Amino acid sequence: xxxxxxxxxxxxxxxxxxxxxxxxxxxxxxxxxxxxxxxxxxxxxxxxxxxxxxxxxxxxxxxxxxxxxxxxxxxxxxxxxxxxxxxxxxxxxxxxxxxxxxxxxxxxxxxxxxxxxxxxxxxxxxxxxxxxxxxxxxxxxxxxxxxxxxxxxxxxxxxxxxxxxxxxxxxxxxxxxxxxxxxxxxxxxxxxxxxxxxxxxxxxxxxxxxxxxxxxxxxxxxxxxxxxxxxxxxxxxxxxxxxxxxxxxxxxxxxxxxxxxxxxxxxxxxxx
Amino acid sequence: xxxxxxxxxxxxxxxxxxxxxxxxxxxxxxxxxxxxxxxxxxxxxxxxxxxxxxxxxxxxxxxxxxxxxxxxxxxxxxxxxxxxxxxxxxxxxxxxxxxxxxxxxxxxxxxxxxxxxxxxxxxxxxxxxxxxxxxxxxxxxxxxxxxxxxxxxxxxxxxxxxxxxxxxxxxxxxxxxxxxxxxxxxxxxxxxxxxxxxxxxxxxxxxxxxxxxxxxxxxxxxxxxxxxxxxxxxxxxxxxxxxxxxxxxxxxxxxxxxxxxxxxxxxxxxxx
Ligand code: SF4
Numbered sequence: 001x002x003x004x005x006x007x008x009x010x011x012x013x014x015x016x017x018x019x020x021x022x023x024x025x026x027x028x029x030x031x032x033x034x035x036x037x038x039x040x041x042x043x044x045x046x047x048x049x050x051x052x053x054x055x056x057x058x059x060x061x062x063x064x065x066x067x068x069x070x071x072x073x074x075x076x077x078x079x080x081x082x083x084x085x086x087x088x089x090x091x092x093x094x095x096x097x098x099x100x101x102x103x104x105x106x107x108x109x110x111x112x113x114x115x116x117x118x119x120x121x122x123x124x125x126x127x128x129x130x131x132x133x134x135x136x137x138x139x140x141x142x143x144x145x146x147x148x149x150x151x152x153x154x155x156x157x158x159x160x161x162x163x164x165x166x167x168x169x170x171x172x173x174x175x176x177x178x179x180x181x182x183x184x185x186x187x188x189x190x191x192x193x194x195x196x197x198x199x200x201x202x203x204x205x206x207x208x209x210x211x212x213x214x215x216x217x218x219x220x221x222x223x224x225x226x227x228x229x230x231x232x233x234x235x236x237x238x239x240x241x242x243x244x245x246x247x248x249x250x251x252x253x254x255x256x257x258x259x260x261x262x263x264x265x266x267x268x269x270x271x272x
Numbered sequence: 273x274x275x276x277x278x279x280x281x282x283x284x285x286x287x288x289x290x291x292x293x294x295x296x297x298x299x300x301x302x303x304x305x306x307x308x309x310x311x312x313x314x315x316x317x318x319x320x321x322x323x324x325x326x327x328x329x330x331x332x333x334x335x336x337x338x339x340x341x342x343x344x345x346x347x348x349x350x351x352x353x354x355x356x357x358x359x360x361x362x363x364x365x366x367x368x369x370x371x372x373x374x375x376x377x378x379x380x381x382x383x384x385x386x387x388x389x390x391x392x393x394x395x396x397x398x399x400x401x402x403x404x405x406x407x408x409x410x411x412x413x414x415x416x417x418x419x420x421x422x423x424x425x426x427x428x429x430x431x432x433x434x435x436x437x438x439x440x441x442x443x444x445x446x447x448x449x450x451x452x453x454x455x456x457x458x459x460x461x462x463x464x465x466x467x468x469x470x471x472x473x474x475x476x477x478x479x480x481x482x483x484x485x486x487x488x489x490x491x492x493x494x495x496x497x498x499x500x501x502x503x504x505x506x507x508x509x510x511x512x513x514x515x516x517x518x519x520x521x522x523x524x525x526x527x528x529x530x531x532x533x534x535x536x537x538x539x540x541x542x543x544x
Contacts, residue, residue, distance in 0.1 A: 032444060102437065124396070125436035134436070164397035164406070164435045165374065172304060 003058045003250025007242035008034045008065030011101025014240050015041035017049035018247035024049025025240055034065030058250035062242055079107055079118050081245030086209040087113030088248055089235045094205035097195055099214040101129040106202045119202045125163040127194025129214055135187040138170050139180050146184050147219025153181035155189050188220055192227030209233045211241040234270040275330045275522025279514035280306045280337030283373025286512050287313035289321035290519035296321025297512055306337030330522035334514055351379055351390050353517030358481040359385030360520055361507045366477035371486040373401040378474045391474045397435045399466025401486055406435055407459040410442050411452050418456050419491025425453035427461050460492055464499030481505045483513040506542040
């Protein structure tokens with residue numbers, strides 16, 4: 001049986017076609033038209049999988065934009081999907097840290113991958129991909145290069161958590177001749193501090209999986225792991241974890257839920 | 273006896289020379305050198321008053337930058353100074369709402385002008401002058417014109433309180449052809465909502481004085497008064513209230529505190 005998960009996030013839209021493993025996937029920026037983005041990744045993921053839409057038994061939608069598409073068999077919160085996706089990829093996961101483009105969340109889950117607690121920040125840009133993007137722009141480096149830059153110096157502590165105030169603070173530091181590398185490290189540390197503050201409410205249990213676009217950057221993973229004093233499991237495609245979780249729910253609808261437990265996890269993960 | 277109050281805020285630095293009334297005052301942007309700004313307004317205010325520094329019995333410092341100048345007789349928090357200044361200008365004041373360049377606060381005071389409770393936000397740019405400045409820039413109007421623009425249309429409700437997310441939201445609204453005037457009104461309403469949220473912790477008691485740079489703008493005052501469902505007393509020079517309060521503390525040091533109570537309040541205030 002084939003299922004399809006679509007995660008329409010505020011920044012990126014992702015799709016995963018799944019049977020007992022991932023058959024195909026696709027990602028595109030969400031832009032201002034979540035419906036269009038959703039349809040695009042649907043078709044691209046089907047193409048990548050070499051599968052016709054008629055062969056798909058269930059299409060599950062998640063992410064803030066899931067209301068925009070009428071074709072879903074079911075809609076599920078991104079919290080549930082992230083937990084299931086992370087648990088599938090790494091069975092020992094008890095905590096998911098997700099840093100998305102415009103939110104961040106800490107999710108606690110049990111041995112079955114069911115959510116037991118979570119906290120999400122989607123009201124404040126601090127601690128999100130958006131914050132890192134804005135800081136990278138001020139430092140005149142790409143978001144991809146921010147981590148590498150940060151790895152070359154000791155962090156400069158920033159006093160502002162707020163994106164707007166941190167922007168002014170970093171501009172002031174640059175004007176005073178403070179090196180970019182130390183500022184870059186300080187910037188990533190404030191994201192870790194933000195996650196730390198969230199995890200005061202949902203404690204980090206051992207077995208932490210780090211998902212979302214920021215997790216692609218190895219140096220960012222290292223700094224955050226170091227700051228939180230924990231190891232982070234990083235899936236090979238950390239942005240697709242929510243869409244994968246949605247596809248897994250589709251599998252549960254089409255077959256007995258217990259059959260999912262026999263599936264193997266992705267061997268290509270990293271440990272920071 | 274002559275006293276001098278200096279309020280070194282994050283955005284603007286203000287000085288007031290005082291005897292039984294204001295003899296002179298001066299204001300300059302704080303910039304990156306609070307010490308320099310403090311010395312500049314000190315000298316300018318003395319010039320405006322036609323007074324020598326040697327004639328001044330006490331110089332009181334307030335505002336976040338008060339640590340930067342060594343010459344103060346005493347340093348006092350801006351909360352205390354705003355309360356005293358507002359109480360002096362309008363004896364019936366029981367609540368001060370202050371919207372500064374980078375903070376906002378609600379202060380409760382008693383009949384003597386003593387602070388009984390307060391709440392301050394200086395960690396988040398939402399609800400501050402900085403927020404309005406950024407929004408005005410996106411709407412391509414000056415901060416001074418934002419209020420007038422807002423008065424010409426019904427407000428468009430914004431869903432984002434965060435400065436960063438509101439920036440993206442407003443850009444999206446403009447791209448969809450939504451009128452600037454309604455957005456301007458919506459922008460000011462989010463500041464009122466922020467004050468409203470703060471005043472959930474420190475209730476607004478009747479007799480509300482509105483201070484800080486934003487209070488200079490009549491249309492902004494009207495929208496905030498309307499939103500909060502209260503009348504706002506607006507002093508003629510709302511940015512100088514903290515520096516005035518500091519100068520009043522200087523008077524208390526030089527004379528008996530009770531003599532201040534006989535002083536008349538500023539007749540040139542507005543009521544929104
Ligand atoms: S702290 Fe800054 S980034 Fe966070 S909500 Fe406030 S304005 Fe936005």
